[in-house]
Amino acid sequence: MSVQEIQHPLIRHKLGLMRRATESTKNFRELAQEIGALLTYEATKDLPLESYSIQGWCGTVEVEKIAGKKITVVPILRAGIGMLDGVLSLIPGAKVSAVGVVRNEETLQAQTYMEKLAPNMGSRLALIIDPMLATGGSMVATIDLLKKAGCKEIRAMVLVAAPQGIAAVEQAHPEVKIYTASIDQGLDSNGYIVPGLGDAGDRIFGTKQKDS
Ligand SMILES: O=P(O)(O)OC[C@H]1O[C@H](OP(=O)(O)OP(=O)(O)O)[C@H](O)[C@@H]1O
Ligand SMILES: O=c1cc[nH]c(=O)[nH]1
Numbered sequence: 001m002s003v004q005e006i007q008h009p010l011i012r013h014k015l016g017l018m019r020r021a022t023e024s025t026k027n028f029r030e031l032a033q034e035i036g037a038l039l040t041y042e043a044t045k046d047l048p049l050e051s052y053s054i055q056g057w058c059g060t061v062e063v064e065k066i067a068g069k070k071i072t073v074v075p076i077l078r079a080g081i082g083m084l085d086g087v088l089s090l091i092p093g094a095k096v097s098a099v100g101v102v103r104n105e106e107t108l109q110a111q112t113y114m115e116k117l118a119p120n121m122g123s124r125l126a127l128i129i130d131p132m133l134a135t136g137g138s139m140v141a142t143i144d145l146l147k148k149a150g151c152k153e154i155r156a157m158v159l160v161a162a163p164q165g166i167a168a169v170e171q172a173h174p175e176v177k178i179y180t181a182s183i184d185q186g187l188d189s190n191g192y193i194v195p196g197l198g199d200a201g202d203r204i205f206g207t208k209q210k211d212s
């Protein structure tokens with residue numbers, strides 16, 4: 001596996017804003033989409049191209065298009081939806097394969113509760129999106145599910161990754177490339193990434209309970 005921590009100044013700046021505990025839901029949401037788009041730019045840098053000819057304004061011109069596999073974007077519900085529009089702003093024609101996985105906050109075990117995949121998964125490059133890679137349980141469960149559906153090429157984009165989550169993916173699925181805005185220090189005793197972002201789903205959807 002390879003993991004790439006993207007050093008682009010725009011990503012570093014936007015992630016810094018997201019880490020502020022008082023950042024509004026509106027801003028947090030917008031920043032997640034924006035970093036989602038910037039990570040997409042990096043994660044698609046090596047896609048193969050093929051040439052073809054068109055009639056331009058002054059005659060025939062050779063242009064290029066992305067060759068090979070079609071892309072399906074795979075948001076891990078619910079928090080992955082928070083990056084989806086950003087990703088689709090750069091790959092507007094991509095099919096979306098939604099996978100519902102929730103982490104049991106007591107046991108930290110991932111539970112899959114829904115899947116609605118695009119057809120012909122075996123002929124697609126799957127781009128998984130989720131803001132948080134913590135223990136890695138949710139990501140590993142999603143990759144397991146995609147492979148069962150026939151997927152052979154899988155990449156993952158996460159806003160923040162813990163070393164434990166990276167190691168878990170590497171052990172279970174060593175060929176999957178991970179693109180992240182930050183490799184953070186680790187996990188706290190509740191399995192939350194430190195310094196992390198807190199509960200990304202709650203911050204994106206505005207569902208954080210005031211007394212928790
Ligand atoms: O690496 P892990 O230890 O599995 O933790 C990471 C997962 O936890 C969060 O989702 P959560 O289960 O809170 O669901 P939500 O998106 O519905 O909030 C996050 O969005 C990841 O999917
Ligand atoms: O830090 C974490 C870990 C799991 N899920 C989150 O939303 N944040």
Ligand SMILES: [Mg+2]
Nearest residue numbers: 199200201202
């Ligand atoms: Mg959550």
